[in-house]
Amino acid sequence: MSLNNKQWFGLPLNLIWGYIAIAIFMTGDGFELAFLSHYITELGFTPAEASFAFTLYGLAAALSAWVSGVVAEIITPQKTMLIGFLIWCVFHVLFLTFGLGHANYGLMLLFYGIRGFAYPLFLYSFIVAIVHNVKSDGVSSALGWFWAVYSIGIGVFGSYIPSFTIPHIGELGTLWMALVFCISGGLIAIVSMRHIKTPHHMQNLTTREKFNELGRAATLIYSNRNIMLSSMVRIINTLSLFGFAIVMPMMFVDKLGFTTSEWLQVWAVFFFTTIFSNVFWGILGEKMGWMKVVRWFGCVGMALSSLAFYYIPQYFGHNFAMALVPAILLGIFVAAFVPMAAVFPALEPKHKGAAISVYNLSAGLSNFLAPAIAVIVLPYFSTIGVVVAYTTLYVLAFFLCAYIRVEQPGFESNETRAISTAKNVQIS
Template sequence: MTSTSSPAFENSSEMSKVVFGMPVKLFWGYIAIAIFMTGDGVELAFLSKYIIDIGFNVSQSAMVFTVYAITAAIASWLSGGISEIYGPRKIMALGVVWWVVFHVLFIHFGLAAKNYPLILVFYALRGFAYPLFFYAFYVLVVQRTPSHRLASATGWIWSMFTIGYGIIASFLPSVTIPLWGFLTTLWMSLAWVIVGGAIALLTLKELPSQNKTAMPGAAKLLEISRGVTLIFANRDICLALIIRILCNLALFGFPIFMPLHYTSQNVGFTPEQWMRIWGIFFLVQPVTNVLWGIIGDRIGWLFQMRWVGFFGCTITTLLFYFMPLYFPANLGMAIFFGLLLAFTITSFVPMGAIFPMLAPEHKGAAISVQNLGGGIGNFIGPAIATVLFSASFDIKTVVICYSALYFIGGVLTWFIRNPQPARVPVKTETDLTSLSLKEEK
């Protein structure tokens, strides 16, 4: 490519280089996500126990995670809009610096000093950091990927997130804590975040023409506020928000009560066997996330989410509860039904492509709405279980409720406009320029 190529052509040329659904130019960004999220998730396996061990009670420990969840949800909502305005790379840099500063303060002045108010404050403030880094990269991927390949590209994002946050960060402390202890393991996580941040900032570039830095201040505030106003102004975005909230009911709800079901006398698994079943459920997701992204780009985003995601989860959530009753203590069968559940839940990967394409002129704001739905979704699954248990309903009733809500989500997909663009073969410079102009419109 010569230096005289137009930005539009350069963008399209780079976007055309895709391997297994991943934009090649963003390869190191994906690696950076896995490394950064490993550092961010290292403490999850032991932090609550450590807070209790140094003298605080269960309620105080729970409050630490509650305020963290609140700040992370706020940052997730804001990150899409501000990334589109100021540029994803700048927001990623802000996320790295913010994380490092408040992680150091959290460890040194909070945990090491056993100062509960500072533990609470600094951990909550650190909660703003990872969404800035992660979702800014999400915006960059949306900006740099052809629309007809967007589900594949976002599928890779969630695969890298799962590899770092869900897999490596879960197993790493089991090695480092016996060797170095709790606090040293927390200090070690700094290295992961710094390395991940450095890789991203040194290897990624953005196209300034796709950002909105030159907008007046009032217009920038208006653009950020679209993360809420789009919900009311765009009917399709509103419906997409509802199905975004529903899609992860089982993912976040099942860990609350399924261990009780699987280790009950009627089912007969040990706690260790349950953890193995749930661990394998996550272990396959990096692969299925990518596969469903590629498949969704070919067979249709809404079609896949409707039939495999919502109607599939309508069935697999029931199977995951009822089948162990018919095959008690049968680990192989339990793993099989866990894999079926993972297979259907990960088919929601195209959700990340649908939102920005429903509002192509405000993609950052649309991603913010998606993030808001994700935050509410993390809460709604456990909340439904809590409400029903408080009303004296049993686990079976909760699972049936989840299944019914998945069915409703599937029905709602028929009322959402299909935003998926047609697959466009890109072969020549003329074709690339034409595609670029279509994307900009």
């Protein structure tokens, strides 16, 4: 397959409308992220019940993410994105109408849970399109842009827009407005990606062979030790991102006196920072080394900034300017895990779709475990317990990174250079 190599600072120009579609779609999907848990408690449910709704949603997202890579290779990324787009729209309407609209907890769990299958199919299938349309030594930069537009959507616009609309049309009205963005993003993706090159090597497989390849997304976790360790690191990556969106509104709004709009603007600054840090770490990963960036800047940086996100606001109280400091730090270092998306297919070059599915599963499990940890820890240790739990796991990821071995295309590690130099000396 010939690849279009035209790029602008690592951004593949042949996929630019796909990137725009991701940004718009994830804007709509992100409206709820930083205020839905608080809104559910305002309807009369407990923080634990609100967290459980997110836990169920995260479990559905994890399962969907797991199969998305292989499914995208089997039926093409375009068709997989279409399926995710349709599921999102249908069950979002049902969730708002019969779940939140009637404060029916059972229907909330049902429709919100099913909707959790949608966004990973739309979002992560685009990674397959990137991997098959960009040369391997440029994938890290292209994925940096992918996570940048993801942040623009789910974090920046997804937080800033509700901060202005909620005072005027309320939380439920804002959630209805999200449907407009998701429909727009979905239609742009459907139209713009019709002629994008797609993998064809699996479309002629028998049904049994397709199921075998789908199963490989699970077996890789225990058959490839490096994939297993990388999966654990990727799960830990976004724990604070998904967890803080749930537990921090209760701390900032209910205990420190911030308004919901102020909290949403703090959260938007976090995501705004990731726009630049995603691109920066993606490019630096190609120069400095994928795992070195992940270990020293991702793991260490997230451990420290997660603690800062709790202690700085606690110390300074209702101080908007100081609350932005840990938000910016978190935004800088969470993106240092971007090279992990390039690590997985490099570890299994003959089964890239399955490897990407494991990556996606790991991202989905992060979405599931972050609120699950909050559900378990909150009743006993409050917000600080959740923060310490996440921090401890980032420290664990630091040590796991030391055992991951991956050959990075176009990059010669110090160890490889040393071996090469030794051989040259012996030859001479």
